[in-house]
Amino acid sequence: MxxxxxxxxxxxxxxxxxxxxxxxxxxxxxxxxxxxxxxxxxxxxxxxxxxxxxxxxxxxxxxxxxxxxxxxxxxxxxxxxxxxxxxxxxxxxxxxxANTSDPPEPSAPPSTVEEIASGITEVRALDETGHERAALLLGWATLEAIARLVMDRHGMGPARPLSPIQAVQVLVQEGYLDDEDARRLRSLARVRNEIVHGGLGTAISRRDVTGLIEDLEAMAGALRQAA
CATH class of the missing domain: 3.40.1350 (Trna Endonuclease; Chain: A, domain 1)
Structure with a gap:
């Protein structure tokens, strides 16, 4: 045990x-x-x-x-x-x-496929209007939403909040990302973390944001097919 x-x-x-x-x-x-x-x-x-x-x-x-x-x-x-x-x-x-602290408050239920699709549309709109940082952050929020929905569908327990790396790991384990895409996203997660923690001058590649959007669209398509 x-x-x-x-x-x-x-x-x-x-x-x-x-x-x-x-x-x-x-x-x-x-x-x-x-x-x-x-x-x-x-x-x-x-x-x-x-x-x-x-x-x-x-x-x-x-x-x-x-x-x-x-x-x-x-x-x-x-x-x-x-x-x-x-x-x-x-x-x-x-x-x-398990730990000795109080259990966390229950998280919100996982997003629907429709809500995820709407999130991707918003990410693309932000990117197209030159708001790469906002697009990157919302893109990661959408990636976590996909991972949490995957967890729910695959019986992986309550769909809890995930760190960027945890979200990528879930998507790799369940076949929604291949190893090469996972390595790229783990590297991009460091950029995301720098921005979240005050790195407003952190440089962002437009190609990185575009790649993230493509990943989100591919995973959303897989979710729709599996529904």
Whole structure:
């Protein structure tokens, strides 16, 4: 098991809340949720690994580990397990963090495909009128909206707020971005972060903004086809 409870009641309570939230989301979709999962429900490819929770879907399932950020830094095995699970058709591996702080306020529901399309139109209009910085920031907001909708569709738990790098990672894992596009967007994320944190003089390439718009349009098209 990934989680080891001690006398820390706050950690145990936070973990229970997280599991309850995941179960509610799975029940809403008509999926089977186990926490902890019985050995008979754990697929053979997990070998001796016992996840903290397991979601069974019509196409496969989601193996879930719950940990703290400090514990994750010491747990090198999770990367190996995540790789093994990702190689199985229909299966994914998700890590959720429990901590002793109060749980965050529930985030807004994920955007619709129509709202994402409207966002892309606004990004393009800003770019075409010479507002590259505004276009870049709204473009990243739209990219996160796409990632959160992908999370919702693929049963990856409540569609929580994501950092730019997390959003890119979700889209790579679920096949909406290839590795080359992901590398370019991770580099562009640094430019986005500089602007957000006061770098008003940060130079922006028009080509970078155009590339971001093209990525958004391609992913939005994939979302429409998958709907």
């Amino acid at each position: 990934t989680v080891q409870f001690s006398s820390d009641d706050d950690l145990a309570r936070q973990t229970r809340r997280l599991l309850e939230s995941l179960k509610t989301d799975a029940d809403r979709r008509g999926w089977t949720f186990h926490a902890p999962p019985p050995k008979a429900a754990i697929p053979d490819f997990a070998e001796d690994y016992e996840p903290d929770a397991l979601i069974i879907t019509p196409d496969g399932g989601v193996m879930i580990a719950i940990t703290t950020r400090s514990s994750l830094a010491r747990n090198t095995r999770l990367a190996e397990i995540a790789q093994r699970v990702s190689e199985q058709p229909g299966w994914s591996f998700r890590i959720f963090y």
